[in-house]
Amino acid sequence: MSLEITSVNKSFCGWTKHYTHRSTALNCDMRFAIYLPPQTANGQKVPVLYWLSGLTCTDENFMQKAGAQRIAAELGVAIVAPDTSPRGVGVADDDGYDLGQGAGFYVNATQAPWNRHYQMYDYVMNELPQLIEATFPVSDKRSVFGHSMGGHGALVLALRNPDTFQSASAFSPIGNPVDCSWGQKAFAAYLGKDKGAWADYDASLLMRKAKGAVPVLVDQGEADDFLEEQLKPETLEASAKESGYPLKLNRREGYDHSYYFIASFVEDHLRFHAKHLAT
Amino acid sequence: MSLEITSVNKSFCGWTKHYTHRSTALNCDMRFAIYLPPQTANGQKVPVLYWLSGLTCTDENFMQKAGAQRIAAELGVAIVAPDTSPRGVGVADDDGYDLGQGAGFYVNATQAPWNRHYQMYDYVMNELPQLIEATFPVSDKRSVFGHSMGGHGALVLALRNPDTFQSASAFSPIGNPVDCSWGQKAFAAYLGKDKGAWADYDASLLMRKAKGAVPVLVDQGEADDFLEEQLKPETLEASAKESGYPLKLNRREGYDHSYYFIASFVEDHLRFHAKHLAT
Numbered sequence: 001m002s003l004e005i006t007s008v009n010k011s012f013c014g015w016t017k018h019y020t021h022r023s024t025a026l027n028c029d030m031r032f033a034i035y036l037p038p039q040t041a042n043g044q045k046v047p048v049l050y051w052l053s054g055l056t057c058t059d060e061n062f063m064q065k066a067g068a069q070r071i072a073a074e075l076g077v078a079i080v081a082p083d084t085s086p087r088g089v090g091v092a093d094d095d096g097y098d099l100g101q102g103a104g105f106y107v108n109a110t111q112a113p114w115n116r117h118y119q120m121y122d123y124v125m126n127e128l129p130q131l132i133e134a135t136f137p138v139s140d141k142r143s144v145f146g147h148s149m150g151g152h153g154a155l156v157l158a159l160r161n162p163d164t165f166q167s168a169s170a171f172s173p174i175g176n177p178v179d180c181s182w183g184q185k186a187f188a189a190y191l192g193k194d195k196g197a198w199a200d201y202d203a204s205l206l207m208r209k210a211k212g213a214v215p216v217l218v219d220q221g222e223a224d225d226f227l228e229e230q231l232k233p234e235t236l237e238a239s240a241k242e243s244g245y246p247l248k249l250n251r252r253e254g255y256d257h258s259y260y261f262i263a264s265f266v267e268d269h270l271r272f273h274a275k276h277l278a279t
Numbered sequence: 280m281s282l283e284i285t286s287v288n289k290s291f292c293g294w295t296k297h298y299t300h301r302s303t304a305l306n307c308d309m310r311f312a313i314y315l316p317p318q319t320a321n322g323q324k325v326p327v328l329y330w331l332s333g334l335t336c337t338d339e340n341f342m343q344k345a346g347a348q349r350i351a352a353e354l355g356v357a358i359v360a361p362d363t364s365p366r367g368v369g370v371a372d373d374d375g376y377d378l379g380q381g382a383g384f385y386v387n388a389t390q391a392p393w394n395r396h397y398q399m400y401d402y403v404m405n406e407l408p409q410l411i412e413a414t415f416p417v418s419d420k421r422s423v424f425g426h427s428m429g430g431h432g433a434l435v436l437a438l439r440n441p442d443t444f445q446s447a448s449a450f451s452p453i454g455n456p457v458d459c460s461w462g463q464k465a466f467a468a469y470l471g472k473d474k475g476a477w478a479d480y481d482a483s484l485l486m487r488k489a490k491g492a493v494p495v496l497v498d499q500g501e502a503d504d505f506l507e508e509q510l511k512p513e514t515l516e517a518s519a520k521e522s523g524y525p526l527k528l529n530r531r532e533g534y535d536h537s538y539y540f541i542a543s544f545v546e547d548h549l550r551f552h553a554k555h556l557a558t
Contacts, residue, residue: 067346
């Protein structure tokens with residue numbers, strides 16, 4: 001199994017590392033970042049929190065901007081941040097920032113030309129965790145969180161796999177992608193015009209009929225430019241109410257869609273996950 | 280006085296803002312960032328901590344990557360981060376990353392073509408603080424810190440102006456620029472071949488004969504690629520020993536020259552400054 005380290009930076013007594021590897025699911029080379037907290041230095045196996053980034057992001061944004069390493073070091077949790085899509089020459093792309101490279105939406109594409117590489121659901125659900133667990137001193141305890149498109153991805157993963165994840169959280173998630181332009185554009189391209197295939201990737205629809213119950217925390221800025229058109233937290237809340245789902249959704253006055261918002265509340269999210277990962 | 284806001288992001292209950300303005304000292308438009316902690320919302324005047332960035336950086340790096348807003352919000356300290364040089368069409372430049380735009384070295388250039396714009400010492404010492412104090416709810420209490428080239432700048436400012444600054448600190452500063460290639464290249468260009476003019480911008484030389492005593496904290500990573508050739512903390516330490524200067528220098532095993540190092544110890548620096556700014 002090819003795995004090459006491209007950088008390592010000591011961070012809060014632990015290590016922020018970037019790797020490349022050949023992905024079978026995506027049929028291309030991929031990059032990911034991992035933060036290994038100091039507890040791993042003496043062989044302790046720590047649980048893993050997967051971070052899924054938003055549109056246009058890579059494996060770098062969260063590690064550089066969120067300030068999460070400080071808290072992960074204290075709590076003894078590893079964080080893994082994959083890239084947001086397959087990439088490279090020969091990988092299908094689009095001129096828009098919201099489709100193609102940088103915009104994988106964490107789905108398994110069924111439509112040409114996307115289906116050759118865009119299998120991000122399988123990648124983040126199966127291939128990447130297997131690689132992480134085979135390579136690093138981590139346990140098989142997993143939680144997931146993300147931002148915007150990655151918030152959507154995190155909620156979908158947890159709602160569809162309640163036995164796999166201890167907890168899920170999101171900042172400004174695309175809460176009902178079948179009913180917003182970002183989601184409709186991406187889902188039509190990746191999954192086809194038949195909307196029947198979209199429901200498996202919509203957190204609001206999944207939460208409405210959810211049986212398992214992975215605890216979910218959401219933070220949403222009220223000054224977020226995408227709030228009304230794209231994010232629709234109210235639909236997520238309505239779904240949770242209908243099914244009695246354990247959703248805690250905080251609206252934060254004055255905060256926008258940026259990493260400054262994420263950094264301001266990432267400590268709450270890490271403590272939420274650490275509590276569930278410890279059980 | 281021209282002053283235009285270009286962005287505002289709520290951060291830890293305060294606000295990270297970026298501005299552009301016309302600089303008289305630099306004879307061009309300049310950008311800076313300011314973090315205003317939540318205490319300023321009700322009119323409280325807070326002290327100001329100036330951050331000077333390293334080579335190739337802008338007004339953005341520190342605000343995005345250091346994670347300082349969390350602590351500044353707690354302590355009630357504003358942080359101002361200027362750009363690292365004059366910029367724009369018509370501003371002299373060089374192909375090297377270590378001279379010209381992005382590499383102002385916080386000196387007042389005396390040599391053509393640099394002297395027309397490269398007056399960074401005056402800008403960060405006088406013009407920018409006057410603008411900040413005239414515009415924002417801040418007191419006239421000032422401290423200064425920085426990284427690498429900006430660590431050099433911070434130490435020089437404090438050593439030359441002991442009555443102006445309450446404290447100074449640096450991550451991985453260029454500690455003795457007259458004796459390393461970065462400093463020699465920049466000083467020869469900006470200040471001329473006569474090394475007599477260089478001593479006013481060398482922290483080790485200034486500290487050796489310092490009379491006033493602004494407390495100084497330095498953190499230096501031991502895995503820093505630039506440690507031996509460019510940074511020379513041992514010269515700074517020898518100077519402090521000679522003059523009895525209040526320098527506290529920490530060597531940190533395994534840490535490099537990156538913002539991951541800065542983020543790991545920025546809390547120590549903010550608490551150090553807050554203590555001195557409160558007196």
